[in-house]
Amino acid sequence: MDRRILAALDKAPATVVLLNGPDLRYAWMNELFHKLFPRIKVDDRFGTQTPQAMQFRALAERVFETGDPAILNEVEAELPDGRGHVFFNLLLHPVSDDKGRIDGVAIIGTDVTAVVTGRRALDAQAERTRQAESRLTALLERGPFSVVSFDVAGRVLFSAGAQVAQLGLSPGETMFEHYRDDPGILAALRRAVAGETFSAMLPRPNERIGEVHFTPVRGEDGRVDQVVAVGIDVTARLRAQEERARIQEKMLQTQKLESLGVLAGGIAHDFNNLLTVIQGNAAVALARLPVGHALREPIDDIVGAAHRAADLTRQMLAYSGRGRFEIRPLDLRQHVREIGNLLRSSIPKKVSLRIDEPPYLPTVQGDPSQIHQVLMNLVLNAAEAIDQREGEVTVGLGEEEVGADGGGDLVGRERLPEGRYVRLTVSDTGVGMDEKVRARIFDPFFTTKSTGRGLGLAAVLGIVRGHGGALRIDSAPGRGTKFDVLLPAAGARAYPARSGEPSAARGKGTILVIDDAEHVRVATARLLSAMGYDVLEAADGEQGAEIFRLRAGRVDAVVLDLTMPHLSGEETLALLRAIDPRVRVVFFSGFAENELAERLDPLKPAAVLHKPFTRQQLAAALETALA
Numbered sequence: 001m002d003r004r005i006l007a008a009l010d011k012a013p014a015t016v017v018l019l020n021g022p023d024l025r026y027a028w029m030n031e032l033f034h035k036l037f038p039r040i041k042v043d044d045r046f047g048t049q050t051p052q053a054m055q056f057r058a059l060a061e062r063v064f065e066t067g068d069p070a071i072l073n074e075v076e077a078e079l080p081d082g083r084g085h086v087f088f089n090l091l092l093h094p095v096s097d098d099k100g101r102i103d104g105v106a107i108i109g110t111d112v113t114a115v116v117t118g119r120r121a122l123d124a125q126a127e128r129t130r131q132a133e134s135r136l137t138a139l140l141e142r143g144p145f146s147v148v149s150f151d152v153a154g155r156v157l158f159s160a161g162a163q164v165a166q167l168g169l170s171p172g173e174t175m176f177e178h179y180r181d182d183p184g185i186l187a188a189l190r191r192a193v194a195g196e197t198f199s200a201m202l203p204r205p206n207e208r209i210g211e212v213h214f215t216p217v218r219g220e221d222g223r224v225d226q227v228v229a230v231g232i233d234v235t236a237r238l239r240a241q242e243e244r245a246r247i248q249e250k251m252l253q254t255q256k257l258e259s260l261g262v263l264a265g266g267i268a269h270d271f272n273n274l275l276t277v278i279q280g281n282a283a284v285a286l287a288r289l290p291v292g293h294a295l296r297e298p299i300d301d302i303v304g305a306a307h308r309a310a311d312l313t314r315q316m317l318a319y320s321g322r323g324r325f326e327i328r329p330l331d332l333r334q335h336v337r338e339i340g341n342l343l344r345s346s347i348p349k350k351v352s353l354r355i356d357e358p359p360y361l362p363t364v365q366g367d368p369s370q371i372h373q374v375l376m377n378l379v380l381n382a383a384e385a386i387d388q389r390e391g392e393v394t395v396g397l398g399e400e401e402v403g404a405d406g407g408g409d410l411v412g413r414e415r416l417p418e419g420r421y422v423r424l425t426v427s428d429t430g431v432g433m434d435e436k437v438r439a440r441i442f443d444p445f446f447t448t449k450s451t452g453r454g455l456g457l458a459a460v461l462g463i464v465r466g467h468g469g470a471l472r473i474d475s476a477p478g479r480g481t482k483f484d485v486l487l488p489a490a491g492a493r494a495y496p497a498r499s500g501e502p503s504a505a506r507g508k509g510t511i512l513v514i515d516d517a518e519h520v521r522v523a524t525a526r527l528l529s530a531m532g533y534d535v536l537e538a539a540d541g542e543q544g545a546e547i548f549r550l551r552a553g554r555v556d557a558v559v560l561d562l563t564m565p566h567l568s569g570e571e572t573l574a575l576l577r578a579i580d581p582r583v584r585v586v587f588f589s590g591f592a593e594n595e596l597a598e599r600l601d602p603l604k605p606a607a608v609l610h611k612p613f614t615r616q617q618l619a620a621a622l623e624t625a626l627a
């Protein structure tokens with residue numbers, strides 16, 4: 001070969017080797033090859049050193065035999081002595097002698113290590129980017145948030161996230177166009193484009209709410225050139241907050257009712273004591289005045305006024321759910337039937353009244369006059385809601401099993417204990433109520449009627465609560481109203497009704513009156529002695545027990561107040577029974593909770609008197625006790 005060519009090849013920036021003869025021995029190699037593979041010498045057989053080299057040898061043999069050149073790109077070769085890898089693009093080319101016969105193979109290798117490693121690094125980088133991107137997209141698609149960026153004209157530049165699809169932006173539509181009918185969102189977009197960074201609660205499709213953070217991005221000239229809006233779906237969080245607020249409101253309502261009850265109960269207790277004094281002393285005075293005496297009329301008026309005042313305390317107690325109850329088992333069907341006619345005559349002709357009653361209904365423990373009051377108030381309200389138009393009021397009865405949910409959305413109680421309830425439903429086809437009215441209807445004195453007092457539903461609520469029940473309301477403007485009253489079905493025994501017919505009989509025997517309230521005690525003692533009894537008085541339980549012990553066997557009955565300081569009525573009774581188990585006791589109390597019956601029942605009093613009581617009631621109670 002031309003020496004000048006060989007000299008040039010020797011310095012070439014590629015490896016060049018010439019292999020000679022059919023067994024392919026190295027005939028020549030250039031400098032670069034020698035530098036990379038210093039141990040390979042002229043006359044060595046090509047491709048015997050490593051398995052990889054043996055592959056090349058096979059290829060070179062084929063080039064030698066066929067005369068077709070071969071190209072191998074990016075062949076990796078290991079350098080000896082731990083010098084690492086290089087990548088070559090190889091050209092294997094046949095070499096011919098003067099006569100044109102192939103007598104060798106030339107192999108030229110260009111080192112492409114830098115290209116290959118560079119490209120591999122780029123590929124790896126690209127792969128990492130792709131993975132990161134797909135993680136980000138997955139996050140955006142699955143997460144409850146979305147990202148949208150748009151320019152100052154509202155053109156969307158970038159968007160991602162499942163929520164974005166729901167926005168329903170059509171291609172090419174600007175944000176301003178898309179939200180042209182939504183002043184709230186439009187205002188937010190304008191603020192953001194004007195350069196303000198802020199968050200806003202904005203409505204989303206499907207009644208969801210998004211909290212959207214707007215961040216304007218400024219260009220080099222300092223002007224806003226795009227806005228990034230990141231929205232997070234906060235519907236669940238808001239709903240939970242609302243639910244908490246609703247429960248709190250309910251608790252407040254219940255507490256309000258309870259404190260009102262305590263207040264009304266307290267006032268009524270003192271008031272009833274005072275009325276007992278007034279009624280008792282007036283009755284004593286009347287008894288002593290001869291028929292036709294000039295003072296009889298004014299004293300009669302006092303008695304009448306005291307009766308009306310007692311009615312007032314009864315109402316006050318009804319509102320607070322601690323009304324005086326004459327508790328007995330009631331069949332509401334019979335009750336509704338009995339007052340059906342009265343109800344019909346109380347409502348306008350155009351309003352029809354329907355009564356739906358089931359063939360079987362459990363009884364409830366209730367006070368008939370209070371249940372009457374509940375029905376009247378609900379039916380009158382229903383008829384008034386229909387007013388002068390045509391319409392229908394339905395009174396329905398049924399049974400309901402209250403389970404773990406406590407009876408649903410109730411008024412008067414957060415939840416009802418599980419069990420069986422009787423349901424009284426009063427529904428109408430009237431005007432219905434909006435949410436604002438609905439929230440206040442049970443407040444005393446709340447009314448929307450010019451002549452209304454606003455006490456009807458307050459009393460209903462008090463009575464229903466006092467009966468251990470609750471209410472449910474369904475109402476909407478124009479759709480009418482439905483009130484459900486739920487009362488516990490009776491399984492418990494009935495407490496006997498209070499005193500029977502007034503008695504005129506004159507009393508005989510010794511009665512011990514124990515009450516800490518002096519006026520009440522004195523008035524009661526006076527009434528008793530006016531009836532002919534011998535009377536002893538004690539100001540508290542201890543004193544009472546002492547007198548009872550000293551007069552052992554000579555006290556025929558004890559009239560005992562239930563609420564006293566130090567020893568209560570129950571404790572005093574225990575003392576008295578310890579002295580004489582056959583002691584006959586008449587309890588009296590200013591309170592008349594419906595639990596009173598249960599509280600007294602185990603004590604087996606001979607009779608119970610509710611303050612204020614009349615002379616006749618006192619006489620009847622003692623008659624029962626002494627019988």
Ligand SMILES: Nc1ncnc2c1ncn2[C@@H]1O[C@H](COP(=O)(O)OP(=O)(O)OP(=O)(O)O)[C@@H](O)[C@H]1O
Pocket residue numbers: 377381382385428430431432433437441442446447448449451452453454455456457458480481
């Ligand atoms: N069935 C009903 N349909 C529509 N609104 C009703 C219904 N029942 C009650 N309301 C609303 O509740 C308010 C309070 O009722 P409530 O019975 O306590 O008082 P009132 O009927 O206004 O006066 P009153 O003390 O004479 O009963 C009513 O003024 C009315 O706005």
Ligand SMILES: [Mg+2]
Pocket residue numbers: 377380381455456457
């Ligand atoms: Mg009313």
